[in-house]
Structures are given as C-alpha cells and as structure tokens.
Amino acid sequence: MALNPLDADGRIRPVVLVVDDDPGLRESFRLILEDDYEVLYAPDGSQALETLRFHQVDVVLLDIRLPDMDGIEVLERIKALDEHVDVILVTAVQTIRTAVTAMKLGAFDYVTKPFEEEEILSLVRRALERRALDREVVYLRSELARQHDFEELVGRHPEMQRLYQLIESVARTPVTVLITGESGTGKELVARAIHRQGPWRDSPFVPVNLAAISETLMESELFGHERGAFTGALQKKLGKFELAQGGTFFLDEIAALRLDLQAKILRVLQEREIERVGGTRRIKIDARIISATNAELKKAVQDGTLREDLYYRLNVVQIPVPPLRQRRQDIALLVDHFIRKYNRRFHKHVTGVSPTALKVLQSYPWPGNVRELENIVERSVALTDGPRIDLKDFPLDLMLPDLRVRGGGTDRLPLKEAREQFERQVVLRVLERVRWNQTEAARLLGLHRNTLKVKLAAWGIRRAGSGRGSG
Ligand SMILES: Nc1ncnc2c1ncn2[C@@H]1O[C@H](COP(=O)(O)OP(=O)(O)OP(=O)(O)O)[C@@H](O)[C@H]1O
Numbered sequence: 001m002a003l004n005p006l007d008a009d010g011r012i013r014p015v016v017l018v019v020d021d022d023p024g025l026r027e028s029f030r031l032i033l034e035d036d037y038e039v040l041y042a043p044d045g046s047q048a049l050e051t052l053r054f055h056q057v058d059v060v061l062l063d064i065r066l067p068d069m070d071g072i073e074v075l076e077r078i079k080a081l082d083e084h085v086d087v088i089l090v091t092a093v094q095t096i097r098t099a100v101t102a103m104k105l106g107a108f109d110y111v112t113k114p115f116e117e118e119e120i121l122s123l124v125r126r127a128l129e130r131r132a133l134d135r136e137v138v139y140l141r142s143e144l145a146r147q148h149d150f151e152e153l154v155g156r157h158p159e160m161q162r163l164y165q166l167i168e169s170v171a172r173t174p175v176t177v178l179i180t181g182e183s184g185t186g187k188e189l190v191a192r193a194i195h196r197q198g199p200w201r202d203s204p205f206v207p208v209n210l211a212a213i214s215e216t217l218m219e220s221e222l223f224g225h226e227r228g229a230f231t232g233a234l235q236k237k238l239g240k241f242e243l244a245q246g247g248t249f250f251l252d253e254i255a256a257l258r259l260d261l262q263a264k265i266l267r268v269l270q271e272r273e274i275e276r277v278g279g280t281r282r283i284k285i286d287a288r289i290i291s292a293t294n295a296e297l298k299k300a301v302q303d304g305t306l307r308e309d310l311y312y313r314l315n316v317v318q319i320p321v322p323p324l325r326q327r328r329q330d331i332a333l334l335v336d337h338f339i340r341k342y343n344r345r346f347h348k349h350v351t352g353v354s355p356t357a358l359k360v361l362q363s364y365p366w367p368g369n370v371r372e373l374e375n376i377v378e379r380s381v382a383l384t385d386g387p388r389i390d391l392k393d394f395p396l397d398l399m400l401p402d403l404r405v406r407g408g409g410t411d412r413l414p415l416k417e418a419r420e421q422f423e424r425q426v427v428l429r430v431l432e433r434v435r436w437n438q439t440e441a442a443r444l445l446g447l448h449r450n451t452l453k454v455k456l457a458a459w460g461i462r463r464a465g466s467g468r469g470s471g
C-alpha cells in the first residue's frame with residue numbers, strides 16, 4: 001500500500017483504517033475522509049489486524065458485522081495490540097446493544113448507518129483531539145515539576161544579541177539544530193527558546209539527557225517498547241520520540257549516544273519514523289529535533305565514537321552559545337536575575353550585591369559558566385542574613401584563582417588588586433578554620449589583631465551573625 005503521509009504543509013496526516021466488507025461503504029468513507037486523512041482499508045477482521053501490525057493507525061472505523069469475525073472480538077484484539085488506537089464502531093440500528101457493550105470494552109464511540117458525512121468527520125476529529133490530549137497529559141506528568149518562570153535568557157552582550165537573532169530565525173522552520181557550548185552556558189534554555197518561539201509552541205518540548213540514562217534503558221526510553229518486548233516490559237510504553245509528536249525533541253549530551261543507537265537515530269532523521277522495541281510497525285515521527293553537546297563533535301568523529309553521517313544530519317544549523325567569561329558585562333544582570341529568582345524561592349528580601357562582591361564575581365573565570373554563577377547566587381541568597389550579598393557569603397574557592405582555566409580571570413588583574421584578592425582569600429580561609437576567632441586568626445597570620453580588623457573592615461567582611469566568636 002503506497003502511503004503518502006504528508007499534507008500540503010509537510011505535516012504528517014493522521015491515519016484512519018476503514019474496516020468494512022461492503023465496497024460501496026468503503027468508497028463513501030474514502031470520499032468523506034481522503035481530503036484530510038490517510039485512509040487504509042480492510043475488508044475483514046483478520047486483514048484489519050494484519051494492517052494494524054504493520055502500520056501506525058490513529059483511528060479505526062470498524063463495521064461491527066464482518067464476514068470472518070465478530071466485531072467485538074476484532075475490537076478486543078485491536079485494543080490488545082495497541083490500547084491507544086481509537087475505534088469507532090459502525091453499526092446498524094439493530095446492533096446498538098452490541099455497540100454499547102463495545103463502548104465498555106474501550107471503543108471510542110459508535111455511529112449508526114446510514115450516517116451523515118459530518119457525523120463521521122466530527123467523530124474522527126474528536127478521537128484525534130483526545131489522542132493529542134492523552135499524549136500531552138503523559139508528557140505533562142513526566143515534566144510535572146518543572147517551573148516555567150525564570151526561563152528566559154538573560155544577557156545584552158553583542159554575542160547574546162546574535163544568539164537571539166539566530167534563535168528567532170531558526171524557530172520559524174523545522175530545521176534540525178545543533179547547540180554547542182561549554183557546560184552551563186544555557187544550551188537547554190536556548191533549545192526551549194527555539195521551541196517557544198516556533199509555531200509549534202503549544203506542542204510538547206521533550207528533553208532527553210543521554211548522559212543521564214543508563215545504556216540498557218536508552219533504547220526503550222527513546223523509542224518505547226511493546227508489551228513483552230523484554231523481561232520486565234509488562235506494559236507498552238511510548239518512547240520520548242513519540243511523546244514529542246508535533247513538537248520538539250531535545251537530545252541533550254549527544255556525544256553520550258551509544259554507537260548502535262546512533263544508526264537508529266540517523267534513521268529517524270532521514271526517514272522520520274521509528275519502531276518501538278519489540279515492535280513490527282513503523283511509526284511516523286513529526287517533531288523538530290534539536291541536539292546539544294559540550295564536546296568537540298568533530299573530534300568524536302575522528303575518534304570513531306560518533307558516526308560522521310549522523311554528525312552532518314544533526315549539524316544542519318549550528319548555534320554556538322558563548323561562555324560566560326566572554327561576556328562579563330552580563331554578570332551583573334544575571335546576578336540580579338538570580339537574586340530575584342531565589343528571593344522568591346527562599347522567601348528572602350535580598351536587594352543586591354555589594355560592589356566588592358560584584359567585583360569578585362566579575363573577575364572569576366567561571367569554568368562552570370552561568371550554572372556555576374547561579375549556584376553561587378542561590379547559595380548566597382539562602383545563607384546571607386544581611387540585605388545585600390557580600391564577600392562573606394561566598395565559598396572560598398570562588399576567590400581562589402582557578403588554575404584550570406587559562407587566559408581568563410585573575411591573571412589579568414593588576415598586580416596590586418591580584419595581591420589583595422589573594423590576601424583576602426588567605427585571611428578568609430584562616431578565619432573559617434578558626435571559626436572566626438579573630439585573635440586566633442591574627443596570631444596564625446602573624447598580624448596584629450587591630451591590623452586584621454582594619455583589613456576586614458576595608459574589605460567589607462563581617463561574619464554572618466556578626467560579633468559571635470570574635471575573640
Ligand atoms: N543566559 C542565561 N540567562 C539566564 N539563565 C541562564 C542563562 N544561561 C544559563 N542559565 C541558567 O543556568 C543553568 C544552566 O543552563 P542550561 O542547563 O541551559 O546549561 P547547559 O548549557 O545545558 O549545560 P550542560 O552542558 O551542563 O547541560 C540553568 O539553570 C539556566 O536556567
């Protein structure tokens with residue numbers, strides 16, 4: 001059977017299977033449905049079941065009187081094969097009682113002969129709407145905990161402006177996108193922004209972090225499985241690809257993808273269809289695919305851990321996200337943004353950061369990028385007891401030059417400032433070690449106690465809950 005599953009806009013058309021032994025009726029169904037749907041036909045129960053085994057079908061129009069099998073039995077076997085298929089029964093008036101029994105067995109609805117064209121169309125439409133809703137519910141449950149406020153990208157640096165422009169132009173078309181950038185730069189936020197700005201924003205955004213799923217579960221997580229596909233597969237499960245139907249599928253940490261699954265993903269990208277684990281049918285997938293990585297994918301290709309053909313399929317449009325140290329001007333904005341976020345979460349009223357503290361934040365190299373900055377602000381908002389975040393609220397290693405990152409941060413500070421920063425770190429370390437007993441700290445540092453006091457005052461360092469333990 002030649003399927004032409006795409007409509008004029010390139011969207012996948014729903015598939016309706018008409019099961020009826022009367023050629024005249026099959027013909028009238030064809031006339032009613034063929035403009036909007038892909039229509040398959042079966043003249044009896046066994047051919048209907050055969051068709052369902054090999055095609056993805058959305059709705060079945062099932063004549064209850066068939067030559068080879070009782071319609072109720074066909075219905076039960078369809079539901080056993082795939083409980084998500086909606087079955088609409090077509091009955092004669094004298095079989096309405098059977099139709100009611102069938103509803104209890106999971107039929108979606110029934111229609112009596114002779115029927116009106118509009119009756120059939122509205123039933124099919126309703127069934128399809130419910131399917132979409134079911135899918136949405138499954139998806140929403142899986143993402144229940146996510147908060148949707150504070151999801152916008154913050155930053156005004158020219159690099160960010162360029163990023164916004166790219167997002168906007170890419171959002172309009174279903175092109176495959178690869179987002180690259182260091183860890184914590186906001187790749188997932190970019191993916192969500194593309195989804196939100198596109199015409200499919202009301203359909204699901206389904207993220208899968210490939211580095212976070214165990215290898216054994218990965219395949220069924222992505223493609224789903226049929227009941228009994230493997231030990232423990234007690235029920236059919238929809239994979240993430242299917243959940244993303246009509247929306248965006250976000251493959252995070254693509255470099256962690258197992259080689260044998262790379263071939264399967266490649267097939268999804270080329271043919272836009274999947275097969276569930278243990279399944280026999282091909283299922284059309286209509287979703288935009290976005291992937292992300294913090295790895296050098298070209299190198300992965302050279303090393304043989306990433307298929308080259310997959311790399312080119314994923315990398316149709318590449319969106320690079322800049323590291324935070326390349327846009328330090330945005331740090332103050334980001335800090336404000338996160339203070340507001342965590343004020344709300346922790347019911348605090350922090351008004352900002354002290355100028356000294358901001359300076360430290362602006363000179364740190366941020367190897368963990370925005371995520372690291374967010375963590376620092378979260379921690380500081382939670383811990384501070386003052387109206388403003390200050391140096392004392394920061395973890396000490398924030399103020400230690402990070403040796404892993406060259407070319408950024410402290411090594412560009414003038415010597416005097418660098419020395420002072422270093423001194424501050426040492427003093428803070430010692431103070432922390434002696435639990436802020438200043439007499440003891442001064443002794444260990446070889447300073448007069450008053451000198452220490454003056455330094456602390458100059459740096460704006462006071463211990464949280466000040467006064468206690470100050471020896
Ligand atoms: N430009 C930004 N504005 C506001 N928040 C941001 C920005 N960039 C990142 N964040 C925040 O930083 C955190 C990390 O972002 P995200 O998860 O998108 O990073 P990532 O690039 O996917 O990191 P990884 O490679 O580690 O998965 C998130 O909480 C996100 O909300």
Ligand SMILES: [Mg+2]
Nearest residue numbers: 187188252292
């Ligand atoms: Mg990520």
